Amino acid sequence: MPVKKYGIYVVYPPTVNLRGQGLGRHLAAFLKASVHSERYRFVIACPSWTREGLVELCRDEGVELDSFDLICPQKAPFLLRLYNFIVKLRPSKKARRLSSRPIKSWLVASEKRLSDGHWFLVRRLADIRNPLLWLLFLSVYLIFSVPMGAIFLFFKFVELPVDGFHAFYGQLARAIAFAKRHKRKRFLSTLHAIVTAPKNSRFIVTLYRHMVEREAAVLNRLINNSDDVAAWYAPTAFCEHFSGVQGPRLTCVPDVVLGDFPVGFAVVGDDRMVDNFREVERTIRASDHFVTYSEHLKQNTLVHRYEIDPRQIHVIPHGHNSLDDLLPDAGKGSVESRFNEAYLAHFRAALEKAVNYPAPGPTGEHFPYLFYASQFRPNKNVMTLLRAYTHLLRERFVGHRLVLTGNPKYYDEIAEFVSENQLSRDVLFLSGLSAKELAVCYSLAELAVNPSLFEGGCPFTLTEAVSVGTPVVMGKIPVTEEVVTDSELREMMLFDPYDYRNMAMKIHWALDNREVLYEKQRRFYSEVLINRAWRNVVDDYVEILNNISH
């Protein structure tokens, strides 16, 4: 039986790192599934700048590079290569800190010692009363001051390269300030933006879009010249150029969340977000077949809002996203299995990443807490969770902490609420957690909470928490109800996400009935959720690709 080829269209901007994204894991799942298949093989089409990231992703995920075909332009545009070269010259803050710190410390310490020595001699000259002794000290001072001065100047000279990059950008900033004062700001501002924050420069964004457009055209030509791919799949809706691929096409639309939270995203984002939104809309309008993760998204967004024929839309729910491979003992359910020393060590490391915590910092001792792992976005409903938590703490005297993983400096409303309600010591923001630290935070929590108002599919919180021994309560939203179909379990674990009191009541109940809730959820996880593995997901995709290719 001949092997059928299916294409995966992975056209992302140069700034997207596949390894750090869910779409990278999604892609890896596809590739792993195809390794053992005798029926199909994947062909990945990507821009030149994605090749390196793809190779790294495959290495991290244990995927052999010869397990799939690759269509990719040979070289990246010269301007992009030049830009990457310039950017690499500028060390990251961390790199600057790390590389300069020991050298700088030694230099500063040595300068201090020289300076102390110099001043010792000077003070002696000031207090000696015997003229002969004074003359002797003066001679010593004069003899030593010349070499001391030379050594001091040498240290200063050595410091310059260490501080060189700082100085360069410092000079640039000063030049820009000068130019602004003398009304020559536009050019230097543009230059500054290009180097330090390119995505904020309208000029760069326009240039980049043109680059992507040209690269996609080259890629599409390569794709259309090879005729052995039965059907193509684009894993996101951020690829309007996918319409240039000839042949059957399947587009995944995970969500169009801006359309469901227009005010929130209008306030936190700027016109770049509008450009992205319009690109998604163009992709949708130009596509033939669609995949969504939930029936809700299919109906509510694609059918109702974009008037897509429902027969063109296929629903493929996610596979389960468990964390027990990171914490093998945690899912056993016993307190001892969760609270072992190795896990506690990771927990302490996680606590050190607390931001905005008043001094002294949180201690490494374990404490009871509620946990919500999410970035801060308008649809994540963090404010309602904070209100519920405040109610529990101040009205019901539930003394748990609340641990979140977003950074409030990017969300003023959250920071202000915490400050105004004096919650700084009760609400912890742990930003930048590693996968293991995240898993441990789930495992050691008394309860995981997900108040989100909208997701493309059932939130991963359910499988992530239960897999490492922690029960969870969640907002009653359609995508969750599509997966949690048992009425008794719904009653136990779902709350009205629009009503902070209802949320608080559910959390309180769950804390008082933790074992009962966990047992029910664990059974559901073992009997139902775990059966939905990623290889099953890929099989579903392949079946659809096969169908549309006929």
Place this chain on the structure above:
Amino acid sequence: MKYSKKPKIAILIPVGYRGGSLRGAKMFAEALAAGSAAAGEAAEIVLGHLDEPGIYSPEDFADLATTVSRRPFRWKVLEEDEVRRALIYAGREEHFAGGACMVPDDGINCFYDCDLWLIVSDRLQMPLLPIKPYALMVFDYLQRYVPEIMNEESHLAVIGAARRAERIFVTTEFSRNDALVYTGVPNDRITKLPMLTPRFKKTQKNQGEGSGDDYFVWTTNLTQHKNHERALKALSDYYLKHDGKLHCMVTGVETDNLFSSGRDYMHASEKIFASTPVLAERIHLLGNLPEENYQNTLESSAFLWHPGKIDNGTFSVIEAAHLGVPSLSSDYPAMREIDKNFRLSLSWMDSSNPLDMAEKLKYMECEAGRLREKLPDPVFLDAQSFDNHIQTYWREIRGCL
């Protein structure tokens, strides 16, 4: 409507209304919840109110039906760019007219989860962000008759809000005419709904049975159109020229400092009160009484006095009839409609003429017993109640979805 999704309607109180307006908003919400359930289309009704310190307390909503959920909000102003982006994301870019807008921010999703916004009154000082269709429930257009309660900018804001609304709902023919003339909204976008009245407590007295107490009740508040100055002049005449025997019990929001509020438009009233000793002896400021206390006070009174200049009508005369108490009312169109719809046999006075008002007070003192016999039958009053209008309310509001 979206697939298998219950309709969700937000009823928003745009300013810090209390008293009758707040009660009206709560009844409106309950009518829609009950009406949709009765029609087999149970809608989710959310009552939104301002979330600013000192305006509301949980007790203000203790009597809210459990079928209505409550959500506080604050008005958030979006700059032009934010408005444009929001409308693009909401798929309503064609509604962008430039300029800033305001949106009710509930700290969740700005009521975007609701399919329709019903604003109770038209007191919107800026254009509402048009991400959802909205309708207005306007109880009155007082500003046509008491223009000093609003500046020119506010007049334009109110008219603009009306013209951008999907529909305007009113509860009297008088207000419908005002909506047509004052706002310029076409007739086919104005709908008159029956007046909703609360489920009043019924009297324990037999019909026609008198009261043993020696007072009447004046239900009022501190707003400008309540005609306080003329009312006090009338009371002064009643006591001094007509030898009035009855005391005057004053109840309502903020009435405990009715003559010491310091508000500009109350200066003349405060002066009259201070310079007429008999008023201080006979007028008793009871403040805003709890529901049951108010009803007991009213039930034992000789009659209810309503000397306000103009509004959308007051339910207090209907409540008085339920309790077997006749009423003396200012003569204006909305009260004539209430009198006609509920067959209350109200007695009338000219609210612009304190002499007439004083004569009528004396008349009521003498004739209250006889007037009780002309009050409507309780069975008839029940037939006009809340429960008989809920389906009409739902049918009309559903038409906006």
